[in-house]
Amino acid sequence: MFFKLSSIMKSALYLFLTLGSFLNALCQTSEDYFNKGLEKYRHRDYSGAIQDYSKAIEIDSNNATAYNNRGHTKYQLQDFTGAIEDYSRAIAINPKYSTAYKSRGDAKSQILDYKGSVEDYTAAINLNPMYSIAYKNRGQAKNELQDYTGAIGDFTKVIELSPKDGGAYYSRGVAKIAMDQKDGDCLDLYAAKKLGYSRAEAKIKQHCN
Numbered sequence: 658m659f660f661k662l663s664s665i666m667k668s669a670l671y672l673f674l675t676l677g678s679f680l681n682a683l684c685q686t687s688e689d690y691f692n693k694g695l696e697k698y699r700h701r702d703y704s705g706a707i708q709d710y711s712k713a714i715e716i717d718s719n720n721a722t723a724y725n726n727r728g729h730t731k732y733q734l735q736d737f738t739g740a741i742e743d744y745s746r747a748i749a750i751n752p753k754y755s756t757a758y759k760s761r762g763d764a765k766s767q768i769l770d771y772k773g774s775v776e777d778y779t780a781a782i783n784l785n786p787m788y789s790i791a792y793k794n795r796g797q798a799k800n801e802l803q804d805y806t807g808a809i810g811d812f813t814k815v816i817e818l819s820p821k822d823g824g825a826y827y828s829r830g831v832a833k834i835a836m837d838q839k840d841g842d843c844l845d846l847y848a849a850k851k852l853g854y855s856r857a858e859a860k861i862k863q864h865c866n
Contacts, residue, residue: 687717691726698730706730721750725757732764740764755784759791762798771798789818793825800832808832823854830857834864 694709710727713720728743744761747754762777778795782788796811812829815822830845843865849857 685712685716687713687720687723689713690716691720691723694723694726694730698726698733701733703730703734719750721747721754721757724750725754725760728757728760728764732760732767735767737764737767741768753784755781755788755791758784759788759794762791762794766794766798766801769801771801774798775802787818789815789822792818793822793828796825796828796832800828800835803835805832805836809836821852823849823852823857826852827854827857827860831860 690709690713694706694713697703697706697709707727707730710723710730713723714727717723724743724747728740728747731737731740731743741761741764744757744764747757748761751757758777758781762774762781765771765774765777775795775798778791778798781791782795785791792811792814796808796815799805799808799811809829809832812825812832815825816829819825826845827849830842830849833840833842833845843861846857846861846865850861
């Protein structure tokens, strides 16, 4: 009799716990899953983060930030096409989402769509004229397109916004070298070196000595 009662109690407890877990899952909000995804992303559990962001989106299909962050996570997994799709969804929901434009530009650069990335960086800059990293990344994309004049203009803007960005000085110097500009190419490389940009020294030895 005691054995039967114990078995019934165990079964009841199991059902209670199972029901509790089920009800708890039903009570989870889009924000709850988003925060879980964010935490997993921080711990580099990218697959787990994608699952949670996806659940957040299932609950709230207009959660532009969840799409954007799932795009970031796919980017980390080098699923650049998937990332572009998520950034595009975020932009469709919120056309003024400058971060999503910038991030989609990054993903397009990874698949060598530099013209597309320039368009996205430009959209991000139009929404946020102080967006230093968007200018910098657009400059890099323009370098790839051999639009060195445009690249120099973008790197100059980065330096204006972030005077201690050694990478911007370096990249502007490289663009000037590509254009065979002798006025300031080495000055930019020396400025980059002074600011601690490690790649500058090799370029100085190659070009300025």
